[in-house]
Amino acid sequence: xxxxxxxxxxxxxxxxxxxxxxxxxxxxxxxxxxxxxxxxxxxxxxxxxxxxxxxxxxxxxxxxxxxxxxxxxxxxxxxxxxxxxxxxxxxxxxxxxxxxxxxxxxxxxxxxxxxxxxxxxxxxxxxxxxxxxxxxxxxxxxxxxxxxxxxxxxxxxxxxxxxxxxxxxxxxxxxxxxxxxxxxxxxxxxxxxxxxxxxxxxxxxxxxxxxxxxxxxxxxxxxxxxxxxxxxxxxxxxxxxxxxxxxxxxxxxxxxxxxxxxxxxxxxxxxxxxxxxxxxxxxxxxxxxxxxxxxxxxxxxxxxxxxxxxxxxxxxxxxxxxxxxxxxxxxxxxxxxxxxxxxxxxxxxxxxxxxxxxxxxxxx
Amino acid sequence: xxxxxxxxxxxxxxxxxxxxxxxxxxxxxxxxxxxxxxxxxxxxxxxxxxxxxxxxxxxxxxxxxxxxxxxxxxxxxxxxxxxxxxxxxxxxxxxxxxxxxxxxxxxxxxxxxxxxxxxxxxxxxxxxxxxxxxxxxxxxxxxxxxxxxxxxxxxxxxxxxxxxxxxxxxxxxxxxxxxxxxxxxxxxxxxxxxxxxxxxxxxxxxxxxxxxxxxxxxxxxxxxxxxxxxxxxxxxxxxxxxxxxxxxxxxxxxxxxxxxxxxxxxxxxxxxxxxxxxxxxxxxxxxxxxxxxxxxxxxxxxxxxxxxxxxxxxxxxxxxxxxxxxxxxxxxxxxxxxxxxxxxxxxxxxxxxxxxxxxxxxxx
Numbered sequence: 001x002x003x004x005x006x007x008x009x010x011x012x013x014x015x016x017x018x019x020x021x022x023x024x025x026x027x028x029x030x031x032x033x034x035x036x037x038x039x040x041x042x043x044x045x046x047x048x049x050x051x052x053x054x055x056x057x058x059x060x061x062x063x064x065x066x067x068x069x070x071x072x073x074x075x076x077x078x079x080x081x082x083x084x085x086x087x088x089x090x091x092x093x094x095x096x097x098x099x100x101x102x103x104x105x106x107x108x109x110x111x112x113x114x115x116x117x118x119x120x121x122x123x124x125x126x127x128x129x130x131x132x133x134x135x136x137x138x139x140x141x142x143x144x145x146x147x148x149x150x151x152x153x154x155x156x157x158x159x160x161x162x163x164x165x166x167x168x169x170x171x172x173x174x175x176x177x178x179x180x181x182x183x184x185x186x187x188x189x190x191x192x193x194x195x196x197x198x199x200x201x202x203x204x205x206x207x208x209x210x211x212x213x214x215x216x217x218x219x220x221x222x223x224x225x226x227x228x229x230x231x232x233x234x235x236x237x238x239x240x241x242x243x244x245x246x247x248x249x250x251x252x253x254x255x256x257x258x259x260x261x262x263x264x265x266x267x268x269x270x271x272x273x274x275x276x277x278x279x280x281x282x283x284x285x286x287x288x289x290x291x292x293x294x295x296x297x298x299x300x301x302x303x304x305x306x307x308x309x310x311x312x313x314x315x316x317x318x319x320x321x322x323x324x325x326x327x328x329x330x331x332x333x334x335x336x337x338x339x340x341x342x343x344x345x346x347x348x349x350x351x352x353x354x355x356x357x358x359x360x361x362x363x364x
Numbered sequence: 365x366x367x368x369x370x371x372x373x374x375x376x377x378x379x380x381x382x383x384x385x386x387x388x389x390x391x392x393x394x395x396x397x398x399x400x401x402x403x404x405x406x407x408x409x410x411x412x413x414x415x416x417x418x419x420x421x422x423x424x425x426x427x428x429x430x431x432x433x434x435x436x437x438x439x440x441x442x443x444x445x446x447x448x449x450x451x452x453x454x455x456x457x458x459x460x461x462x463x464x465x466x467x468x469x470x471x472x473x474x475x476x477x478x479x480x481x482x483x484x485x486x487x488x489x490x491x492x493x494x495x496x497x498x499x500x501x502x503x504x505x506x507x508x509x510x511x512x513x514x515x516x517x518x519x520x521x522x523x524x525x526x527x528x529x530x531x532x533x534x535x536x537x538x539x540x541x542x543x544x545x546x547x548x549x550x551x552x553x554x555x556x557x558x559x560x561x562x563x564x565x566x567x568x569x570x571x572x573x574x575x576x577x578x579x580x581x582x583x584x585x586x587x588x589x590x591x592x593x594x595x596x597x598x599x600x601x602x603x604x605x606x607x608x609x610x611x612x613x614x615x616x617x618x619x620x621x622x623x624x625x626x627x628x629x630x631x632x633x634x635x636x637x638x639x640x641x642x643x644x645x646x647x648x649x650x651x652x653x654x655x656x657x658x659x660x661x662x663x664x665x666x667x668x669x670x671x672x673x674x675x676x677x678x679x680x681x682x683x684x685x686x687x688x689x690x691x692x693x694x695x696x697x698x699x700x701x702x703x704x705x706x707x708x709x710x711x712x713x714x715x716x717x718x719x720x721x722x723x724x725x726x727x728x
Contacts, residue, residue, distance in 0.1 A: 007538035027611065077648050081477025082445040084645035113448025116641065117373035120648035141613070158673030170602075172609050182609060184602035204652070216672070238534075238548035238679045241668070245536050245546060248664035249505070249657060251648035256667050266652045281448035284484035286439050288631045293613060300612035303620050304605070308580070309522030315602045357707045 006339055007331035007360040010277035012137040016351060017051045021093075024063045025070035027155035028049070029160055030096045037095040040130050042332040045322030048194075049127040050334075054095075061124070061149065067259065068123040073101065076251050077120075083112040087119045091269060094125035097154070098144070098272065102131045105276035106140055111188050113281025119272035120251035124149050129185030131274070132171030136181030139344065141277040142171045146249040147270040149259045153189050153228045158301035159216020164270075165189045166243035171316075173262055173279055176294035178301055180320030188240035189228040209233075247271035329362035369697035371724040372706075374403055377696050380706065380715060381415045385457075387713035388427045389434035394460045398467065401459040404494050406696040409686030412558075413491040414698075416705040418459075425488065425513060432457055432487040438464065441484075447476040450614070451483045455633060458489035462508070462636065466495045469640035470504055477645025483636035484615035488513050493549030495638070496535030497680070500545030506535040511611040511634040513623045517553045517592045520601035523580020525591035525622050528634075529553045530607035535680075537643055540658035542665055544684030552604035553592040560589050573597075611635035644647040693726035 004051055014035040021031035038051035047053070062068035072092035079086055089097045101117040108115020125131070128144045135142035148164030155163055165187040172182045190210035199206055199222040211225035219225055229347050230236030244255055252258075253267035261268050279293060287296040305312050326333055334342070336356070343353045378399040385395035395721030402415035411417070418546035426432035436456035449468055453461045465481040472479020474578070489495070492508045499506035512528030519527055529551040536546045542724055563570055564586040573582050577588035583589055608619055616622075617631035625632050643657060651660040669676050690697055698706070707717045 011518060025694040057673070077624050078478065079645065081642060081645040082475065083479075084477025084641070086646060086648050088648055088650065092560040111446065112478075113443065113445025114476075114478050114639075115447075116470070116478045116646065117624070118646035118648070120650060142542050155668055155676045157676040158669075160671040160673050162668045162671055162673055170606055174615075182605070184606060186599050186602070231599055234677075234679070235550050235595055236599075239678065240549050240551070241546070242534055242548060242666060244664055245538070245661065246505075246646070249536075249643050250646050251650050251660070252664070253652040253660070254667040255663060256671065267650075275478070278445060279613050281445040281500075282442060282450060282480065282482035282610070282614050282637070284450050284452055284482070286452065289615040289629050296610040296615070296617070299610065300608055300616070300618060304519055304526045304608060305522075307524040307526055307620065309519050309524050309526055312519045312521040313598075315605065 002363055003329060003335065005333035005335065005362040005364070006356065007329045007362050008268070008354070009331045012231055012354070013042070013051070013332050014250065016346060016354070019050075019351055020055055020345045020349045024058065026063070026093060027071045030070065030093045033096040034100050036099070036115050037126065037130060039155045039332060039364075040134070042082075042334070043323050043326045044069060044130075044133070044319035046127055046130070049130070050338070051129065051345070055345060057124070057126070061259065062093075063332045066261065067091065077153060083108050083115050085117045087117065089119050089122045091123045092123055094123045097122060097127040098131045098274070099134075099274065101274045102135050102144075102276065103140065105137070105142070105274045106135060109140060109278045109281070114275070114277045116272040117177040118250045119274070120270045121267070122146065124270060125272060128167050128169035129171070129183050132169045132185070132240055133181050133183050133319070135276055136171035136173045136183065137175060139173045139279065141279055142174060143275045144169050144273060145243045145246060146272045147243050147252055147255065147258065148187070149270060151255045151258060152193050153230055154216065154241055155241070156230060156234045159212065163230070163244060164255060164258065165192060165228065166240040168239060168243070174297055177297040179316065180323075181316055182314050183316030183319065185315070185317055188230050188243075190231045191228065193228060196222050196228070246273050279346055325364055329360070331360070333362060366727055369693065369699065369726040369728070370703055370720065371693045371695035371726050372698055372718070373695045376718070377406070377415070378403055380710060380718070381419075382707045383715055384415075384419055384713045390427070390457060391435045394434065394457045397460040397463050398457060400463070401490065401494060403696060404498065405491055406655045406698070407687050407690045408494075408496070408497070408683035410491055410683065413494070414702070415709070416702060418490060419709060421488070421490070425623065426457075430436030430625065431455065447472050447479050449480065449481045451692045453483050453486045455485055456618065458487045461486060462489040462638070465636065466499050466506065466508075466640065469506070469638045470499060470502065473504060473640040473645070474640045478639070478641045481638040482614045483638070485631070485633045486510065486636045488634060489636060492533035493535070493547050493683070496533045496549065497545050497547050497683070500535035500537045500547065501539060503537045503643065505537060505643055508533050508637060509607045509610060509638045510636045511607050511616055511619065511622065512551070515552060515619045515622060516557050517594055517604055518576055518580065519605070520594060520598045523576065527594070527604045527608060528619060528622065529556060529592065530604040531609070532603060538661055538665075541661035542678065544687075545680055546678050547683065549679070552594050552600050552607075554595045555592065557592060560586050560592070566594065582701045596721050610637050655680055689726075689728050693724070695724070697726060
């Protein structure tokens with residue numbers, strides 16, 4: 001399926017996005033980090049977290065709703081541990097906190113082989129895959145998880161949503177081995193709530209065991225679906241629970257109260273957890289047939305995707321292919337409908353609208 | 365369903381198991397570690413990895429088949445990283461290596477907040493949950509993964525098994541919070557190959573999307589099943605792939621050649637990865653309503669399992685309940701059929717058989 005794209009120069013995109021964030025009160029550095037994140041999402045075809053969606057969510061839940069505090073300062077929580085840092089993010093923009101936390105974890109990994117950064121009082125960082133992908137491109141094994149904004153997922157065997165969609169993201173430095181970072185990145189629900197709403201609009205059935213009705217019974221009818229189920233029964237439930245437990249150890253409070261602001265003495269913020277490993281810190285150096293570490297990773301991947309499995313995809317491959325398309329086009333790719341969204345953003349912050357006719361076109 | 369158990373004093377059990385391992389050439393310390401592991405498996409009702417199974421597998425794939433080398437020495441691979449260690453296990457008994465690696469990771473976590481130990485040239489450690497459970501009881505957040513002995517799992521979208529069942533195990537120090545360590549521990553296939561064989565014997569249908577036939581098509585007929593599928597489609601595939609990639613970074617070789625010994629210049633051993641985090645190293649110290657960290661974890665768990673979800677289980681709960689039963693009985697619980705298995709073990713190593721009639725009985 002070929003799409004007719006408008007090619008927006010990255011600098012031009014980033015300038016408008018920066019101004020939009022600054023217009024909402026974010027400081028220059030935060031706005032630059034937000035723009036960088038939006039460009040990365042667009043580059044990799046993550047249209048659920050491009051600038052339009054990021055700014056929309058910021059309006060609904062972030063600076064527009066008191067969930068996120070522009071200009072907030074990250075506080076370092078004192079720690080006796082040399083390879084671990086704990087931050088109080090004070091609800092600073094999630095993308096800014098996540099980029100900085102991953103940088104801090106990389107610094108720790110450079111010295112200790114492994115480093116972790118735990119973040120309390122966070123605001124949603126949007127696309128965990130973006131941060132591990134970035135670290136993986138820079139040569140590191142990276143992992144992050146967070147507690148999702150709302151409790152929408154029913155624990156295995158239960159009937160009431162008390163867990164977030166709680167994503168996990170792993171990134172591996174496999175550019176030399178396979179041409180792009182392998183990124184395993186997904187929520188622990190079968191589908192997102194936005195997808196249920198989309199199925200409702202389109203009159204389609206949900207996949208089985210993805211959602212439950214008001215009585216807590218599985219349903220494939222999107223009109224009856226009120227909450228989500230974890231993927232893989234008890235296994236996905238365990239994976240979702242991990243994020244809640246990690247957050248509880250960090251400082252997160254009750255999941256059913258998350259993002260539901262009230263003066264009840266509870267905390268209502270999600271938590272983030274970041275971890276980076278230096279690949280040399282886990283290398284025995286003894287690879288078969290004199291291979292380098294990267295050559296060994298390539299040989300293993302070729303074995304897995306050989307023997308009749310040549311059509312299998314690697315996690316992160318779709319995003320890597322979109323990034324190639326972006327590179328070939330020479331700019332970020334948006335549809336006409338998306339350009340109209342950018343017009344609204346320009347209007348909001350008093351900037352001139354982009355001249356759609358001036359953009360190059362790209363088919364693909 | 366109540367079972368009539370024989371109550372075997374733990375010392376008596378451990379003495380026979382130690383002697384059985386020593387009879388097979390294992391050194392005293394290895395035999396003690398093997399016995400400790402078998403007792404833990406029995407204590408928690410992990411009957412797939414109790415002494416009978418462990419010794420049977422050692423016979424088939426371990427010391428009986430050249431896969432495992434009794435008395436092998438662990439070599440430390442020099443590293444410039446302070447929080448990470450890499451070992452060449454030289455195919456030493458997996459249980460010994462795993463206990464020692466977890467101890468080493470705990471030591472690193474005590475100083476750095478987080479510590480990792482990567483192990484090359486390993487021999488199967490049997491039940492990853494046992495090691496993280498042990499670390500969690502001692503107060504640590506622990507994780508391990510390994511590459512499984514054989515490539516039995518087909519990658520998502522493929523037709524040929526090129527991945528191991530590749531388990532992940534996470535343990536959390538939640539004894540104070542909920543009475544036992546929460547342990548998330550499972551293979552990344554829907555079922556194990558042993559389960560397919562059991563379904564075949566019992567004439568039962570497999571669950572859907574658990575196995576494929578010789579053409580790579582999903583089948584619920586255990587007689588046609590030749591390979592396994594990952595749970596949760598692409599998500600379980602990603603989780604299985606993680607273990608292969610981690611192993612490839614450590615020093616593991618092609619998954620389809622694992623445990624298939626040949627003089628082909630490849631390595632044929634699995635790898636282990638261990639990680640421990642000190643819970644204070646991720647604590648912001650700022651828990652709502654003045655809770656301690658453990659009280660906060662309890663509040664979060666109570667929220668998740670409240671609101672109509674009271675019947676949900678926590679991962680690790682079944683094992684913890686079996687351990688309570690073991691404690692109430694005052695010894696390890698075995699069936700009559702299992703006692704006969706221990707008779708064979710006694711015969712093998714020239715020890716007197718246990719006097720079955722002398723054991724106390726326990727119903728439950």
